[in-house]
Amino acid sequence: MREHPSEIAQALSELMERRKMSANALSRASGVANGYIYDLLSGKKGEQIGLHVLRRLAQGLQVKTSYLVHRIEKISSERTHATNRRA
Structure with a gap:
């Protein structure tokens, strides 16, 4: 298992x-x-998640798909910045 949960997780x-x-x-x-x-x-799982799955998950969570994608991207960006600061 990973040290940190995936961005999707x-x-x-x-x-x-x-x-x-x-x-x-x-x-x-x-x-x-x-x-x-x-x-x-x-x-x-999650590295290669399909857009159709993201849409269904967003619908189940009662958020727009774009919100879920944006949240995943933001988490990824925050991790990248934190890694760069440590380097």
């Missing part, structure tokens, strides 16, 4: 926490398989 976890939503509830709301959501949250 972090973004999903934050939004799920805000909505007090479990992985099972997100699976039901989005139509994305429960096991796939757990793999995303654990970092086992």
Whole structure:
């Protein structure tokens, strides 16, 4: 497993926490398989996630797809900046 959760895992976890939503509830709301959501949250999957999956997850979380993508990109940017500062 990774040292830090993936950007997707972090973004999903934050939004799920805000909505007090479990992985099972997100699976039901989005139509994305429960096991796939757990793999995303654990970092086992997510490097090559499709836009159709992001759309379904965003719908299940009741946010726009663009918001979810922006949140993932922001987390990635923050990590890049933090890494560059340490170097």
